[in-house]
Amino acid sequence: MPVETCAICQLHGDPAARERFEIERSELWVLRHHPDPAPLPGWILLDSRRHCSGPVDFSEAEASDWGRAVRDASDLVKQITGCDRVYAIAFGEGAQHLHLHLIPRHLDDPASKAWAVADLYRAMDSGDRAAADPSVVASLVDRCRSWISAQG
Numbered sequence: 333m334p335v336e337t338c339a340i341c342q343l344h345g346d347p348a349a350r351e352r353f354e355i356e357r358s359e360l361w362v363l364r365h366h367p368d369p370a371p372l373p374g375w376i377l378l379d380s381r382r383h384c385s386g387p388v389d390f391s392e393a394e395a396s397d398w399g400r401a402v403r404d405a406s407d408l409v410k411q412i413t414g415c416d417r418v419y420a421i422a423f424g425e426g427a428q429h430l431h432l433h434l435i436p437r438h439l440d441d442p443a444s445k446a447w448a449v450a451d452l453y454r455a456m457d458s459g460d461r462a463a464a465d466p467s468v469v470a471s472l473v474d475r476c477r478s479w480i481s482a483q484g
């Protein structure tokens with residue numbers, strides 16, 4: 333999949349999407365909330381900034397920094413949503429550009445347990461389940477930005 337037609341590259345270059353959903357951009361990574369419709373508030377994505385299919389294609393710099401980036405992004409999801417656990421899932425199929433789904437897992441919500449979260453996603457995608465309220469997502473993105481800037 334060439335860069336020009338990659339949905340992730342397009343999102344990274346879209347000022348409106350950046351304004352609404354992007355949380356942080358570093359030399360190697362882009363951290364952003366799942367765009368609307370979002371399956372859950374706090375469903376965050378960690379993307380490679382470079383068009384890259386996944387860890388198999390990492391540069392040395394990406395390989396060295398990946399563990400820290402995943403830990404910090406997962407910690408952000410936990411701090412901001414108050415979830416009990418954070419799932420990390422990457423298929424790289426819809427767009428063959430690394431986007432790691434970091435999913436807040438609340439133990440009191442069976443709909444988000446393990447593979448059930450895939451059913452939750454499909455139900456939201458087909459309109460059988462309500463997406464996260466866009467105003468809740470917007471406020472969460474703001475809190476993520478504030479939390480990161482407070483970390484220095």
Ligand SMILES: [Zn+2]
Pocket residue numbers: 335338339340341342382383384428429
């Ligand atoms: Zn791309």
